[in-house]
Amino acid sequence: MALIGTATACAPQDDGRGTADALAAALTKGDVSGLAFTSEPAQVQEELAGILAGADPLKPTVSVSSLSEPEGDQATVTLNYLWDVPDSDQDWTYTSTAGLVRSGNNEAQWQIEWKPSVVEPSLQAGEKLSLDTAEPERGDILDAAGKPIVTERPVRVVGISKKGLTKAQAAASAKALAAVVDIDAADYAAKVEGYGEEAFVDAITLRAAAFEDLDQEKLDAIDGFLAVEDTLPLAPTRDFASAVLGTVREATAEDIEKSDGAVVAGETIGASGIQAAFNKDLAGTAGLGFSVGETEAEGAEAPRRELFSTDVEAGKDVQLTLEPKMQSAAEKVLQDTESPSSIVALRPSTGEILAAANGPGSEGYNTAFLGQYAPGSTFKIATALGLMRQGLTPDSTVDCEAKFTADGRTFENVDGYDPAFQGEITLTEAIAHSCNTAFVSEYEKLSQDQLADAAGALGVGMTADIGLEAFWGGIPREDSEGTAHAASLIGQSRVQTSPLSLAVMMASVEKGELVVPRLVDGYDGEAKPAEGAELTEEEARQLRTMMRAAVTDGYLSNLAALPGDPVIGKTGTAEYGNKDPLQTHSWVIAAQGDLAVAVFVEDGDLGAVTGAPMVEAFLKAVR
Numbered sequence: 001m002a003l004i005g006t007a008t009a010c011a012p013q014d015d016g017r018g019t020a021d022a023l024a025a026a027l028t029k030g031d032v033s034g035l036a037f038t039s040e041p042a043q044v045q046e047e048l049a050g051i052l053a054g055a056d057p058l059k060p061t062v063s064v065s066s067l068s069e070p071e072g073d074q075a076t077v078t079l080n081y082l083w084d085v086p087d088s089d090q091d092w093t094y095t096s097t098a099g100l101v102r103s104g105n106n107e108a109q110w111q112i113e114w115k116p117s118v119v120e121p122s123l124q125a126g127e128k129l130s131l132d133t134a135e136p137e138r139g140d141i142l143d144a145a146g147k148p149i150v151t152e153r154p155v156r157v158v159g160i161s162k163k164g165l166t167k168a169q170a171a172a173s174a175k176a177l178a179a180v181v182d183i184d185a186a187d188y189a190a191k192v193e194g195y196g197e198e199a200f201v202d203a204i205t206l207r208a209a210a211f212e213d214l215d216q217e218k219l220d221a222i223d224g225f226l227a228v229e230d231t232l233p234l235a236p237t238r239d240f241a242s243a244v245l246g247t248v249r250e251a252t253a254e255d256i257e258k259s260d261g262a263v264v265a266g267e268t269i270g271a272s273g274i275q276a277a278f279n280k281d282l283a284g285t286a287g288l289g290f291s292v293g294e295t296e297a298e299g300a301e302a303p304r305r306e307l308f309s310t311d312v313e314a315g316k317d318v319q320l321t322l323e324p325k326m327q328s329a330a331e332k333v334l335q336d337t338e339s340p341s342s343i344v345a346l347r348p349s350t351g352e353i354l355a356a357a358n359g360p361g362s363e364g365y366n367t368a369f370l371g372q373y374a375p376g377s378t379f380k381i382a383t384a385l386g387l388m389r390q391g392l393t394p395d396s397t398v399d400c401e402a403k404f405t406a407d408g409r410t411f412e413n414v415d416g417y418d419p420a421f422q423g424e425i426t427l428t429e430a431i432a433h434s435c436n437t438a439f440v441s442e443y444e445k446l447s448q449d450q451l452a453d454a455a456g457a458l459g460v461g462m463t464a465d466i467g468l469e470a471f472w473g474g475i476p477r478e479d480s481e482g483t484a485h486a487a488s489l490i491g492q493s494r495v496q497t498s499p500l501s502l503a504v505m506m507a508s509v510e511k512g513e514l515v516v517p518r519l520v521d522g523y524d525g526e527a528k529p530a531e532g533a534e535l536t537e538e539e540a541r542q543l544r545t546m547m548r549a550a551v552t553d554g555y556l557s558n559l560a561a562l563p564g565d566p567v568i569g570k571t572g573t574a575e576y577g578n579k580d581p582l583q584t585h586s587w588v589i590a591a592q593g594d595l596a597v598a599v600f601v602e603d604g605d606l607g608a609v610t611g612a613p614m615v616e617a618f619l620k621a622v623r
Contacts, residue, residue, distance in 0.1 A: 016100045019110040020064045020077040023098060027062040027079070027119070036111045038101055044114045051119050054130035055290065057256060058083055065095055073102035075110070079118070085310055086262040087285045092308040096121045120292070120307065127292050130304065133264045134287030138233050139315030141245055141274055141282070144323050144352065144521075150245055150275075152231040156211040159202040160192055160224045167193070169223050176222045177203055180214055200226060207234065233268070233275070233282075241327050243366035244320075244356050244468065244519075246273020264288065273366075274318060277467055278520070284315030319521035321352035329621035330357035333614050337361055339603035342368040342499040343618060346596045348507040351517045353466070354595070356500070361602070369470040371600065372496045376574030377434045377607065378587045379455070379491025381505065384431055384546060385539060386446050386454035394428040394546050398442065400435035406486035411440045414573065414606060431546040432554030434571060436490050443486040451488060452477050456530025457514065457539075459504035460497060464516055465525025473501035491574060499600045506589040507596035509547065510568070512540035515596075544568050547591075555608035556590070558616050564623050565593035569615070571607030586610035592619055 019035075026032040030052055033045040052059070065078040076097055083092040099113035116123035123129075141150035158181060160173045174192040178185035181204050192201045206214075211227065219225050233248050235241065251259075251267045263269060267286060270276035289309030330343035334357055341359035346352065356368040365371075384392075392398075400422050404411050413436050421433045430438040452475045455461065460473040475495045479485050487493035497505075500517065507515040513535055516527045547568035551559050559567040569590030575582040586604025588611030590597050597615060604610035 014110065015067070015070055016075040016077065016110045017064075017067055019100055019112065020067050020098075023077065023112055024062045024064050024079055028060065030059055036103070036109065037114050038111045039114050047114075047116065048119065051116060051123065051128045054128050055083075056131070057260075058085070058131060058288075070102075075100040081120075083290070083308075085288050086260070088288070088310045090310040092290060094121065122305075122307070123292060129307075130291050130293065131264065132289040132291055132306075132309075133266055134289070134309075134312045135267055136284035136286055136312045137314045138248075138268060139282040139284065139317045140233070141235075142317050142319040144319075144321050144354070146319060147324075148317075149241070149320070149322070149324065150233050150235050153234040154208040155205050155230050155232050155234070156208060157202050157205050157228040157230050158211065159200055159204075159226055159228075160222070161198075161200045161226045162192065162195060162224060163198040165224050173222050173224045174201075174203075177219075177225060180218050180222075181206070200228070205230070205232065207238070236324075239331065239360075240324075241322060241331075241356065242273075243358050243362070243364060243368070244273055244322070246275035246277075247271045248275050273468065274320070274520070278318045281318055282315045285310075285313035287312035321347075321354065321518055321521060322356070323354045326355040326622050327357060329618055330355040331359075332621070333357075333599075333617050334359035337601055339601060340365065340367045340371065341601045342371060342599075343614070344368050344499045344503040344598045345618075345622075346503045346507040346515065346517060347594055348511040348515055348591065348596050349594050351507070351515045353500075353517050353519045356519075359601075366468070367600070367602075368499050369468060371498045371602075372471050373498070373585050373600065373602070374493075374495055374574035374576060375473075375491040375497040375502060376572035376585060376587055377436070377491060378502055378505075378570050378572030378589050379495060379497070380431060380434065380439055380489075380572075381509065381543060381547065381570055381589075382455035382458055382460065383439050383442075383446070383451060383489045384427060385457065385535075385543060386451045387427065387442060388539060388542060389450065389454060389533075390446060392427055394426065394542050396427050397424045398427055398430050398435075398438040399423070400425050400430060400433075400438040401441070402437070404437035404441045406440055406443055407482035409483040409486070411436050411486065411490075413437060428546045428549045429553075431570065432549040432552075434550075434555060439489045440486045443489055446489065448475075448477055448480040448485050448488065451475065451485075452530075453532025455495075456532040457535040458508050459514055459530070460501055461530035462504075462514070462516075462528065464527040466517055466519040467523050467525060468519065470500055471496075471498040472504075473497035491572060499598045502587065502589050502600075503596055503598035506569075506591050506598060508535060509540050509543045510591040510594075510596050512537040555606075556588070556612055556615075558612050559590065559619070562592070562616070562619055562623070567592045567619070571611060573606045588612055588615045590615050590619070592623075595619075595622070 037044050061082045063080045065080045068076040098118045100110045103109040140148040143149050162170050174189040175185045178188045195201045249271045251263045251269050270279035290307045291304040293304035334341050337359040338361045340362040343357045345355040358367045484493045555571045556569045572587030574585040577583040586601040586607050588599045599611045599614045
């Protein structure tokens, strides 16, 4: 017994280091429920959670700075706090202290004296931390001239204030307002019912002009109606380049969670288009601060004192290559088109995208960049290049018959094809009058790989990062035999392009070399040409000669007399679907001077019928 007693007396006492380290680790996790306190642990955990709740999603990293030598049964641990502030070098750091007391029942165990000041030295009972946000001014989206396209514009947040309304009155007001602003009455009434008794429940946010167009007398007659003035980053009109520019919205809980603290409650973020792709630049850096106040306040908001704040950094402007006059002209041309449609205009000398318009039938989808469609006879420009690389010239003779059968499938020319240009005609005439059989009949002389190489020289299948997702076209090299290969020569089978990729094709022919498009000034994304030999100036000159014939002698004769530089171009019609007769995509590509344009209508007539007048209207408007 004496020997055991001696061993016990000689055992080193715990100096509290283990308890101090455990406290720091638990505070970092935000869960101290497993520690020993001089007060009830469950109450300590509840108070800690209340103090930290307002700082969510940020959490501190806590470590032990020092531990005092025990004085009797007491010691003091000094804790280092580090709050990592997202997107900022200004982290919040400070120290706090916590008292340690030896357990009366076990001299080897320490208990912690809990006070709110353990979390932050100035905290008093009943106070909690709050994460405050100072939202920066969002950058503008500028046009090619550096003038704002998207900037802060006045809006009205329209809704119902439930303050002073009975449940029945609030429900009636919700339905009445929904009728005036044309939203779903049942959904909005349910939303109003779900909010607090004195809440303002937004129904819709409207541009100032749209709000003024509402029936103001009906609005004034609605109990609780309220229109709150605000601003939002908006384009000049709701539809102006909407699929390209994109939209903004208030960050959701999901956005905040995914951002790891980079996005905070109340922040405006880009939801689509340029607004989303360049959100980091446009948004700037919010000023984040920590303040402290009472957990609950009666009447007026409790006074708060600031503990820490970071600087607000305004967002940067993002300048695009779009020219508003051209964008508006393109949108006006498309305004009555019911099916998905697009006009893309490029400056061949620089690759700048001057207009990227989508018609109302696209319903917000960026058909201009993302549409994937058979190009039809516009693709004959690539086929003509491939044939020239096999020795043909614009004056070479090709055979244009009424029908041609390739591996069991019969190809024909369009109804109404001019019989004067059947039989032996030049390659130029085949382009000008878009003879299908003249190109299909060459299917055994021009391989699929050679065709793909020629298309690649004109940009089809390239990859380029312009800041937004885009489809650059493709021609399957495995379609190397039979009807699939034959159909590829006239832009059918599985050949696909977008309006943007065909605008690149047209621009490349005009410039005499592959054109890499640009949308955002100063943004030089990576570009990689497709496989195949580069386009030469001589090849481009010959293609321009044939495409000029399509204007002077062919289906684009309506463009022949336009003032300014001579117009070159090519029509295209691609069959699709299962209806009888088949539906058709309508295409036209054209260039005039340093301007290349591609026009597309998903469900149109022949390119010459649907697309040609649209190109004419666009060129007249911008010239």
